[in-house]
Amino acid sequence: MQTERLAIADVILATPPRFADSRGWFSEAWNASRFAAAGIAGPFVQDNQSFSARAGTVRGLHCQVGANAQGKLVRVLAGRIWDVAVDLRHGSPTYGRHVAAELSADNGAQLWIPPGFLHGFCTLEPASQVLYKVTAPYDRQAERGVIWNDPRLALPWPVAAGEAVLSDKDAALPPLGAEAWFRV
Numbered sequence: 001m002q003t004e005r006l007a008i009a010d011v012i013l014a015t016p017p018r019f020a021d022s023r024g025w026f027s028e029a030w031n032a033s034r035f036a037a038a039g040i041a042g043p044f045v046q047d048n049q050s051f052s053a054r055a056g057t058v059r060g061l062h063c064q065v066g067a068n069a070q071g072k073l074v075r076v077l078a079g080r081i082w083d084v085a086v087d088l089r090h091g092s093p094t095y096g097r098h099v100a101a102e103l104s105a106d107n108g109a110q111l112w113i114p115p116g117f118l119h120g121f122c123t124l125e126p127a128s129q130v131l132y133k134v135t136a137p138y139d140r141q142a143e144r145g146v147i148w149n150d151p152r153l154a155l156p157w158p159v160a161a162g163e164a165v166l167s168d169k170d171a172a173l174p175p176l177g178a179e180a181w182f183r184v
Contacts, residue, residue, distance in 0.1 A: 003038045006099040011085050012039055012112040013101050014073075027108060029075065030133070040073060040112040044133040049077070052123040052130075057165040058157070059130075060120020061086060061146045061173070068139035069115035072132045079128025080104035081121040082158045086146075089116035096176070098155055103130075118146055122159050145173040152176050 002015040014035065018025040028034070032042065050059060061084075064070045074083055084100040102124070103109050113119050121130065146153070149161055153176060157164070 001034055001038060005039075006101070008085070008087055008094045008097060008099045010114045011099050011117070013109055014038055014040060014112060015107065015109045018108055029110075030073075035073075042133070042135055044073065044135055046134050046137055047131060048134060049129060049131045052079075052128045052165075053126060054165050055123050055126050055128075056159040056163050057123040057128070058120065058148050058159065058170065059167075060084070060170065061118040061148055061150075061153075062120065063088065063116075063118045063144050064136060064139055064142040065144055066142050068136040068142040071115045071135040072113045072119055073110055074103060074113065074119070074121070074130060074132040075108075075110040076103045076105050077129040077131050078105050079123060079125040080106070081123050081128055081130060083111050083121040084119070084155060085111070085113040086118040086120075086153060086155070087116070088118055092116075096153065098153065100156075120148055122157055122164070124158060145170070146176050147171075147173040150175045 004013040016027050016029060018027045081103050082100060083103050084098050086098045087094045101111050
């Protein structure tokens with residue numbers, strides 16, 4: 001498996017090998033011992049899948065805090081996304097910085113986002129499907145979020161503000177505020 005630690009070393013881009021033949025290809029998308037050896041350990045307790053009909057759909061920026069803070073292993077089943085992680089770990093030297101990667105059904109890459117990071121993505125193709133494994137169950141009380149285009153974060157989204165497709169919930173998220181807002 002190819003792995004690359006991104007500019008924030010705790011975020012890992014992992015690409016399992018694909019074995020092709022005349023029928024197509026096969027890949028071991030998750031193998032606990034191989035991923036653990038690469039620094040990506042679960043346990044994973046839930047799989048989430050999203051479908052976005054239109055290119056330019058933005059989901060995020062989301063996280064969970066406290067005992068149910070989630071690590072996420074993100075991959076694309078169909079289409080292509082720009083996936084981003086923003087470090088919100090208190091005391092981290094990379095607090096407020098981001099890393100991003102393009103994930104697609106074609107490249108088979110997966111992004112490991114540890115707990116303590118905001119996560120979001122923008123679809124680059126219509127009919128994109130994203131699957132992500134999480135290390136803690138969904139907890140409404142622990143859920144937090146930041147508006148996707150917060151000027152303090154200055155994320156280089158691949159879609160203009162007037163063209164982004166957002167849920168009402170994501171469109172109403174606050175800007176990055178006082179750190180106390182992220183504590184449970």
